[in-house]
Structure formats: C-alpha cells, structure tokens
Amino acid sequence: MSPTIPYEYKYLRAKKRFPHVWCPGCGIGIVMGSIIRAVDAMGWDKDDIVMVSGIGCTSRMPVYVDFNTLHTTHGRGLAFGTGVKMANPRLNVMAVMGDGDSLAIGGNHIIHAARRNIDITAIIVNNNNYGMTGGQFSPTTPPGAKTSTTPYGMIEPGFDVCKLMDGAGASFVARGTVYHVTELDNMILKAFRKKGFSVVEALAPCPTNFGRANRLGGPVEMMQLLKDNTINLSQLKAMKPDQTEGKIVRGIFVDRDSISYGDRYAALCENARIGSGG
Amino acid sequence: MIVPWGETRLVQGNEAVALGAVAAGIGFFAGYPITPSTEIAELLAKYMPLLDKKWIQMEDEIASISALIGGRLAGSKSMTATSGPGFSLMQEGLGYACMTEVPIVVVNVMRGGPSTGLPTQAAQGDVMQARWGTHGDHPVIALAPCNVKECFELTIRAFNLSEIFRTPVILLPDEIIGHMRERVRFPLEEDVDVVPMPVPDVPVEWYEHYHESTSNVSPMASFGSGYRYHVTGLTHDKDGFPTRKEDEVIAKMERLKHKITRRLDELEDVQMHDVEESSVVIFAYGSVYRSALAAQAILKKKRKTVGIFRPVTLWPFPDRTVKEMLDSKDVVLVPELNQGQIIHEVERMTRDSVRVVPLHRIDGYEITPEEIVDAVMEVI
Missing domain, CATH: 3.40.50.920 (Rossmann fold)
Structure with a gap:
C-alpha cells in the first residue's frame, strides 16, 4: 500500500521551507493544521488568501504556507492586514500572532481592528510568554508564573483575550486549545465564515520556555494540562461555581452580526458620490 | 473632476500635495492627524470616496505606514502624510518598505523639533532623519519642494520614482511650503507623466519577487494576482524567503544600494x-x-x-x-x-x-x- 499524502500538504511550501523553526512539543504547528483544514473547508483559492503576521514564533507561520504571505514588524500584522483588505476586499485576510505580538506591542492595533470590525480573522496562539526571545513574560502570563523576566514571579494581572475582544467590538470571539483540535478546527472555520473582525484564541504549550521555567513537565504533561485545566461552555453551565475555580473556559463567546468596515466604507463611497451628484 | 486640469487656481501647498496624489493615481491613503500636514489627510478624505479609492484614519502613525505597505502589496498606489513626531514613529515601517522594496510615498511636512517642538512653525530639522532615521543600511529618496506648484509636481514625481525604484519616497516640504497659498496653473492631464504600477508578465513559475541582479528591480506582483510569494523584513533571497547565506545576504544588501546609486542620473534634480x-x-x-x-x-x-x-x-x-x-x-x-x-x-x-x-x-x-x-x- 502506498502512503497517502495528507491533503493538508497541498497548502504547504513543503519542499522549500521545511524543517520548521518550532521546538518539539510546540503547539503552533497544530494551529497551522487547523487553519489549513478550515481553509480547505472554505474552498478558498490559495491565490485569494493573505496570511499576515508580526514577529515571534507564531509569526513564522506564513513562511510555511503556500498563500500570499506577509511577515511584518512586531505587533503590526493587523495594521498591514488592514491595508491589504482595504486595497483589495476580495482577498481573504487572516492574521496569525502570538500573545506578546498581538496584545502587548500590537495591543493598540488589535483593539482598533476589532472596533472597526474590519473583515479579518485574527488567530492568536497564546502560550503565555515570548518564546522566540527566550521566555519573557507577556500580557497573558498568569500571576505568580516564573519567566526569564519574572524570576520572582509575575506580579501583573493578565489580559483575558476574549473579554478584551468582546469589549472592543469583534463580531466573533472564541477560545480553544491545541489539545481540542477538532473544536479548534471548527472555531477557525466559523471565524473565517464570519463577516467582520473575528478572533480565535488558541491556548498552546511552550515546553521549552514557559513549561521549563514553571516545572510544568514536557510536551505530554503540558498537553494534559490543557485537557485538565479547561472546560467548555456547556460544561460550565452544568458545573457548580466551586467546581469551575481555576478553570479556563473554551467556547464561542461572541457571534454577532454587525456590518464590517469594508461594507460601511463601500456605502460611504456610494453616498458621497450621490451627494456630490457624481 | 478633482484636479483642476488646465485651470489656474489659488491653492495651498498641502492641498497641492493632495491634488498631486490624485493626479498620480493614489488608490489608498492611511494616516493619523498631525499639524502641519493635516490638510492633506482631510482633503483626501473628501476626494477619495468620490473616486471609489480607499482612505482610512489609523490608530497611530505606525499603523498608518504599516497599512500603507499592505495596501501597495494588494495593488494600490499608497501615500501617507505626517510631520516630525509622526515621521519618527514611521521609521519602523519605512525601514520595512526599504527592505521589502515596496513602493510607497511618505509626506513629512517639517515642523520645529525635537519632540513636540513647534507644531505650527517651520523647520528643516528632519533632513537627516529622512536619510538615516531607520536602522540599518538603506537607500532613500527624498524631494524638497519650494513652492505650491512643486508640491503638486513633486508628489507625482514621488509616486513615479517609488514605482520605478521600488522603494519608499519621502516628500519633505517645510511648514512654510505646506501652508502657503499661491496661484498655480495646473497642466493639462495629457501633459503629466504618470508611471503606472509595473506588473509582471511572466508565467507564475518564472516570477522573481526580487531581481536576481544587484542593481535592478523586478515588477512587483500584487497579492491576489496569481503570483504567490512571501514578504518578510528578515534578510531574504530573490524569492523573498529568509536567508543567512552570505552570497544571498550580500546580493540583497547590494541591490538595495545599487538600484539607487547606479541610476543617479534619473534621480538628480x-x-x-x-x-x-x-x-x-x-x-x-x-x-x-x-x-x-x-x-x-x-x-x-x-x-x-x-x-x-x-x-x-x-x-x-x-x-x-x-x-x-x-x-x-x-x-x-x-x-x-x-x-x-x-x-x-x-x-x-x-x-x-x-x-x-x-x-x-x-x-x-x-x-x-x-x-x-x-x-x-x-x-x-
């Protein structure tokens, strides 16, 4: 029996760019797999897809996929993506970012992308620290956690990415993990289908830095933590408050229909022309 | 008709920049309000929707120049307008545009500095920042108009040069030029030389995102046109993929320099x-x-x-x-x-x-x- 090549491969720059830069046990490749499966389910032509990113481990993803790919400066993926989407609304634009990239240096851009409701899907791989530079704390590092820049423990509260994006006006907000892959595939697919700004936060392990600094074990143990420490929305409803203590909730938190920036801009152009008699 | 072709008008310098951008075929403007450049953004906010062109006010200048580069990669001639403090924030994006060879136009109406300085008054303090503001070795093209008519003409030239050399071009009027009003006789449309965005005409598998030689540029394909490629601020090979191979790094760095220094005749004015x-x-x-x-x-x-x-x-x-x-x-x-x-x-x-x-x-x-x-x- 000849081996079957998984269909995901046709979306990869398989011959050119591998092996990849990610460490053993890293979750980013799993998110890339989810993205590719969601892209396939959408039936998008590779020519019509733009993947933008900033700087960091997750932001290296564009180099591996056979789309129009744009690896930008730290935190600015969504700003570049906004320009791409404005200039050619026909393109399907997604931004892949880490927690530091999207929420610290890129924090201003992501809240305004959400407020504008620009038709882009942002996929945030949250591994609770800056992996590429060696494990410094990020805006999602949990209180007390050790990183290379919090040797005595993290004293800053972290962002809840989903609440932040809900408050800023995103049309679709979901949180999954790289352990719950089918659920993640589905969330990304729904985010792609959504007109307007959609956000999927994917919790992922970083055994090399965050895991080691906090003695969380290797890749397998960290996967187990994602399984044990998270519950989905239906579980949450069935559980008593004391049972949900310390658990992170997975699920789709926001799914609303509001007019995207692109559609509002197109209407503005039309009204301006009518108003000017043109 | 937005550009008063063939007519004589009393026009402000910043207004002439906005009109020059329209004449050059601007497709996308992203900016952030800052004195003394704001009229450019305001007027384009009025003009561009009428032409079905894209205009956006971003959350800051870093976002503006980032969006600009994205806009040009997606196939629209792109420009922003700013002044000293905003120009400082744009250095990150300017360096990225130099490195990735994306043509954009950045107008910096110079005011007094450093820092917030004299927002409503004139200076020529950003001449060296225009040259060396972004980190690393990089070429740069900057033009300084001296009157309102030149604000119009040099904006068009800035767009043209950016397309010819695939690099950001900086227009450097000082506040006096940006805010003065003069009588301008606009040329006839057919007398104005506008360089269209070069597009590749080779089969997809032959496409080279960056030119193989060290002193030439390739026509840049737009996202969505069927030529899929990678863009990165990391030092890259001719296909755009990151590299640390000595010969490829040298080729890249030499092209950035030589594409300008070997064609000085086209630039000197x-x-x-x-x-x-x-x-x-x-x-x-x-x-x-x-x-x-x-x-x-x-x-x-x-x-x-x-x-x-x-x-x-x-x-x-x-x-x-x-x-x-x-x-x-x-x-x-x-x-x-x-x-x-x-x-x-x-x-x-x-x-x-x-x-x-x-x-x-x-x-x-x-x-x-x-x-x-x-x-x-x-x-x-």
Whole structure:
C-alpha cells in the first residue's frame, strides 16, 4: 500500500521551507493544521488568501504556507492586514500572532481592528510568554508564573483575550486549545465564515520556555494540562461555581452580526458620490 | 473632476500635495492627524470616496505606514502624510518598505523639533532623519519642494520614482511650503507623466519577487494576482524567503544600494542660478531657496553677484554636481532652518579651501532675504 499524502500538504511550501523553526512539543504547528483544514473547508483559492503576521514564533507561520504571505514588524500584522483588505476586499485576510505580538506591542492595533470590525480573522496562539526571545513574560502570563523576566514571579494581572475582544467590538470571539483540535478546527472555520473582525484564541504549550521555567513537565504533561485545566461552555453551565475555580473556559463567546468596515466604507463611497451628484 | 486640469487656481501647498496624489493615481491613503500636514489627510478624505479609492484614519502613525505597505502589496498606489513626531514613529515601517522594496510615498511636512517642538512653525530639522532615521543600511529618496506648484509636481514625481525604484519616497516640504497659498496653473492631464504600477508578465513559475541582479528591480506582483510569494523584513533571497547565506545576504544588501546609486542620473534634480560666474554661492532648498532668490536680486542691485545652488532631490545627495560646481568656489553659504544638517554634505563634497558658512534659523520663522544678504556681505 502506498502512503497517502495528507491533503493538508497541498497548502504547504513543503519542499522549500521545511524543517520548521518550532521546538518539539510546540503547539503552533497544530494551529497551522487547523487553519489549513478550515481553509480547505472554505474552498478558498490559495491565490485569494493573505496570511499576515508580526514577529515571534507564531509569526513564522506564513513562511510555511503556500498563500500570499506577509511577515511584518512586531505587533503590526493587523495594521498591514488592514491595508491589504482595504486595497483589495476580495482577498481573504487572516492574521496569525502570538500573545506578546498581538496584545502587548500590537495591543493598540488589535483593539482598533476589532472596533472597526474590519473583515479579518485574527488567530492568536497564546502560550503565555515570548518564546522566540527566550521566555519573557507577556500580557497573558498568569500571576505568580516564573519567566526569564519574572524570576520572582509575575506580579501583573493578565489580559483575558476574549473579554478584551468582546469589549472592543469583534463580531466573533472564541477560545480553544491545541489539545481540542477538532473544536479548534471548527472555531477557525466559523471565524473565517464570519463577516467582520473575528478572533480565535488558541491556548498552546511552550515546553521549552514557559513549561521549563514553571516545572510544568514536557510536551505530554503540558498537553494534559490543557485537557485538565479547561472546560467548555456547556460544561460550565452544568458545573457548580466551586467546581469551575481555576478553570479556563473554551467556547464561542461572541457571534454577532454587525456590518464590517469594508461594507460601511463601500456605502460611504456610494453616498458621497450621490451627494456630490457624481 | 478633482484636479483642476488646465485651470489656474489659488491653492495651498498641502492641498497641492493632495491634488498631486490624485493626479498620480493614489488608490489608498492611511494616516493619523498631525499639524502641519493635516490638510492633506482631510482633503483626501473628501476626494477619495468620490473616486471609489480607499482612505482610512489609523490608530497611530505606525499603523498608518504599516497599512500603507499592505495596501501597495494588494495593488494600490499608497501615500501617507505626517510631520516630525509622526515621521519618527514611521521609521519602523519605512525601514520595512526599504527592505521589502515596496513602493510607497511618505509626506513629512517639517515642523520645529525635537519632540513636540513647534507644531505650527517651520523647520528643516528632519533632513537627516529622512536619510538615516531607520536602522540599518538603506537607500532613500527624498524631494524638497519650494513652492505650491512643486508640491503638486513633486508628489507625482514621488509616486513615479517609488514605482520605478521600488522603494519608499519621502516628500519633505517645510511648514512654510505646506501652508502657503499661491496661484498655480495646473497642466493639462495629457501633459503629466504618470508611471503606472509595473506588473509582471511572466508565467507564475518564472516570477522573481526580487531581481536576481544587484542593481535592478523586478515588477512587483500584487497579492491576489496569481503570483504567490512571501514578504518578510528578515534578510531574504530573490524569492523573498529568509536567508543567512552570505552570497544571498550580500546580493540583497547590494541591490538595495545599487538600484539607487547606479541610476543617479534619473534621480538628480538641481537648479542653479549664476553658479558658474560666481565665487560666492548660496546653497539652499525648500522655503529657504525662495529667500535665496530674493537675496540674489537684492545683491544684484548692489552690484554683487552670487550664485544659487538648489537641490530639488535632497537624497540621494547630488555629490558629483556639488563637487563639480562648488569645489572651486571661495564661499558657499548654507542657510538652513536647523542647526546645520545638509551643510555637512556640502562640506563633504568640497575641499578645505572652500569656506562653507552656515546660517541658521531655529525659532520657527523663515530665513529672510535680508538675513541672507547680510550673511553674504559679511563673507565677501
């Protein structure tokens, strides 16, 4: 029996760019797999897809996929993506970012992308620290956690990415993990289908830095933590408050229909022309 | 019709920049409000929807220039307008555009600095920031208009050069030029040379995102046009993929430099008045050039002949012409609205026997013709 090549491969720059830069046990490749499966389910032509990113481990993803790919400066993926989407609304634009990239240096851009409701899907791989530079704390590092820049423990509260994006006006907000892959595939697919700004936060392990600094074990143990420490929305409803203590909730938190920036801009152009008699 | 082709109008400098952008075929503007450049954004916010072109006010200047690069990669001629503090924030994106060879136009209407400085007053303090503001080795093209008509013409030229050289081009009017109003006779549309966005015409598998040679540029495909490629600020090979191979790194860095330094003839733009016959020459650009012209007329009445050398293209600096024309002079007076920036370039290109004399004004006001006359009288 000849081996079957998984269909995901046709979306990869398989011959050119591998092996990849990610460490053993890293979750980013799993998110890339989810993205590719969601892209396939959408039936998008590779020519019509733009993947933008900033700087960091997750932001290296564009180099591996056979789309129009744009690896930008730290935190600015969504700003570049906004320009791409404005200039050619026909393109399907997604931004892949880490927690530091999207929420610290890129924090201003992501809240305004959400407020504008620009038709882009942002996929945030949250591994609770800056992996590429060696494990410094990020805006999602949990209180007390050790990183290379919090040797005595993290004293800053972290962002809840989903609440932040809900408050800023995103049309679709979901949180999954790289352990719950089918659920993640589905969330990304729904985010792609959504007109307007959609956000999927994917919790992922970083055994090399965050895991080691906090003695969380290797890749397998960290996967187990994602399984044990998270519950989905239906579980949450069935559980008593004391049972949900310390658990992170997975699920789709926001799914609303509001007019995207692109559609509002197109209407503005039309009204301006009518108003000017043109 | 937004550009008053063939008509004569009283127009503001910033307005002429906005009209020049429309004439050049701007498809996308992203900006952030800042004095004294704001009229450019405001007028384009009015014009562009009428033309079904895209305009957006971003959350800051970093986002603006980032969006601009994205817009051009997706196939729209893109421009932003800012001033000193915003220009500082844009250095990150300017470096990225240099490195990834994406053509964009950045207008910096210069005000007094450093920092917030004198927001409503004039300066020429960003001349060196335009040249060296972003980190790393990089080429840059910068043009300095001296009147309202040139604001229109040089904006079009900035777009053209950015497309020809696949690099960001900076337009550097000072606040005086941006805010002055003058009568402008607009050309006929057919008399204006607009360079269209070059597009590749090779099969997809032959497409080279960056040119193989070290002194040429390839036509840049737009996202969505069927040529899929990778763009990164990491040092990359000719296909755009990150590399650390010595030969590929050198090829990239040399192309960034040579694509400009080997085509200086297309970039150099200087104006000279009575330079050959004068032993004293005023070297001036932007609004100061206007005062230099007036000073020359006053001096003529006093039977003193002075020459004027004016670079229209500030960067790349017209090294050869400066050397050829000024190296045998007794005195070169360099009046600038700063504490001495372009003067260093003049000194670099002239021998020690040439007295290069500075004249600074740093209080936000113009250098008057009388100040230049006095300075000339002092040196001759």
